[in-house]
Amino acid sequence: MAAGLVISAPASGVGKTTLTLALARAWRNRGLNVQCFKSGPDYIDPAFHAAATGRASVNIDSWAMDRAEIAHLVSRGANADVVLAEGSMGLFDGVAARGVSGTGATADIAEMLGWPVVLVIDPSGQAQTAAAIAAGLRDYRAGVRLAGVVLNRVASPRHEDLVRHALNDAGIAVFGALPRHAEISLPKRHLGLVQAEEQVEIGKLIDEAARFVAEHVDLEAVLRAAASWSPQSGENGLNVTPPGQRIALARDAAFSFVYPHMLEAWRAAGAEISTFSPLADEAPDASADVCWLPGGYPELHAGKIAASARFRDGLRVFAETRPVHGECGGYMVLGIALTDADGVRHEMAGLLGLETSFAKRRMHLGYRLAELAAPMPGHQVGARLRGHEFHYSTIIAQPDTPLAVVHDATGTVIAETGSRRGQATGTFFHLIAEDR
Known part of the structure; x- marks a missing residue:
């Protein structure tokens, strides 16, 4: 005990x-x-x-x-x-x-x-x-x-x-x-x-x-x-659906904010996870059926990400036939550009029209409840997802189809809806669980 x-x-x-x-x-x-x-x-x-x-x-x-x-x-x-x-x-x-x-x-x-x-x-x-x-x-x-x-x-x-x-x-x-x-x-x-x-x-x-x-x-x-x-019974486990059977997961100093329980739940449901490093200019595993870009610190590595042609080209090819999803920093990298804290604009993957800037920092912090208006990997239209948002970026443009109606913990609708274009989706919040 x-x-x-x-x-x-x-x-x-x-x-x-x-x-x-x-x-x-x-x-x-x-x-x-x-x-x-x-x-x-x-x-x-x-x-x-x-x-x-x-x-x-x-x-x-x-x-x-x-x-x-x-x-x-x-x-x-x-x-x-x-x-x-x-x-x-x-x-x-x-x-x-x-x-x-x-x-x-x-x-x-x-x-x-x-x-x-x-x-x-x-x-x-x-x-x-x-x-x-x-x-x-x-x-x-x-x-x-x-x-x-x-x-x-x-x-x-x-x-x-x-x-x-x-x-x-x-x-x-x-x-x-x-x-x-x-x-x-x-x-x-x-x-x-x-x-x-x-x-x-x-x-x-x-x-x-x-x-x-x-x-x-x-x-x-x-x-x-x-x-x-001594632990009580928790047979129901986590209400988490893996985004695919084989998941290519970006993992390095720029892409590291992923909840450990999410990865464990994906594996427990039978999914396989292969990691790759965008900072090392690696492309996602071509045998994967979905690519997931977590949050992290892309703003600290924007120049290196912009120069990683193999990563960006490989991501674009992947997205022609299979889903790609980004959370927070990963979402920003799926966009067209990211301006760093020094005001330098860096080209990103361009799978979404999102453009963000850290030149004028503004904190976004809090729980999020999202009802999906479009599907994303692992979740269908109407799914209610609970997550958390924490970043300092400002949206310059978010022109694509909104992914969800997103509320903060008080029920107020917020502007950070996430977006979808083709096979690419992204959210500013990090997923924690889906409502049962």
């Missing part, structure tokens, strides 16, 4: 990922099998979890997934000793309108699975007020249990003592305090952390974080606070 915990915080940027990775590696170094999950639609953190634990991590999402789907995904932790779910944003942060089984908040997952929460608290610029914040989070919602806190970026022993005493008076356990001057951090860029596969020293970074946290946090006390847990 595994021990389950949720790692959360009052807000983003407090140190949830670093603590999760450090705890996972520290316990693994002590001979425990650790399974991680990511609450919410984060494409990057699961790869860090896998690097820390040696086990694949997946996203669990209460807005896009029902309880059976979440139960199916977390059942992979049945043979682990410790199961950690890393939260997103603050503990109770989600959308205003309920989705399939919740609002997307980390608290939904904690309550659903019955796992206590370890809060990461940054008391910078405060002292006893940190205890008031922790107490407020503890008492805000019945069914969500607080195990205790780990303090991060503590300024001095005196600062730590003030905060510890206040938390003790509030009846909240303090598992440890991490000094500010020795903070361990991971490199970031505009969509979050720099991807794990881009960091050759990722193993050393995680090892150092584990050493640092083990020095300042009572690992045994954290483990004792975890809830004994």
Whole structure:
């Protein structure tokens, strides 16, 4: 039977990922099998979890997934000793309108699975007020249990003592305090952390974080606070249809944002996946029956993509007879042009009329519910798809047939409809699940 915990915080940027990775590696170094999950639609953190634990991590999402789907995904932790779910944003942060089984908040997952929460608290610029914040989070919602806190970026022993005493008076356990001057951090860029596969020293970074946290946090006390847990039945699995039997998947530093549970679901349904690298000027596998271009960072590699003639020509030939689909960055590459942050316009594949620009960045972020007005690989007209959008591009032109009517989490119709031309389709959102 595994021990389950949720790692959360009052807000983003407090140190949830670093603590999760450090705890996972520290316990693994002590001979425990650790399974991680990511609450919410984060494409990057699961790869860090896998690097820390040696086990694949997946996203669990209460807005896009029902309880059976979440139960199916977390059942992979049945043979682990410790199961950690890393939260997103603050503990109770989600959308205003309920989705399939919740609002997307980390608290939904904690309550659903019955796992206590370890809060990461940054008391910078405060002292006893940190205890008031922790107490407020503890008492805000019945069914969500607080195990205790780990303090991060503590300024001095005196600062730590003030905060510890206040938390003790509030009846909240303090598992440890991490000094500010020795903070361990991971490199970031505009969509979050720099991807794990881009960091050759990722193993050393995680090892150092584990050493640092083990020095300042009572690992045994954290483990004792975890809830004994055994997975509930999740026989229904994921409501995900593969886009084809043999899928050519773009995979490199420019095309890497794909949810791990999607790839697993495709394989579980019998699909085969062959990868190719547009940055290495590789064309999709000619024996595949569908090509899928995930999101990523095409804006950082636009010049190289534009110069990859073999990739672009091969993609065009492929699209003459078989479907090609792009998500977010992949969608932009299927368009006619992409202007980078320096204002340089780069020619893309031209399978769609979409043109985008990063010269004037504008953030697009949030859950998406799309009803297909035209078919796309794996899904027919009328299918209701749940996904998430996060990018900084501006649409210059989107002239093709709209792919879907797309709503945000409040039900408001948005302009990012996706589009279709011939065999090519694309969306700005990343698919998470289809409504049952």
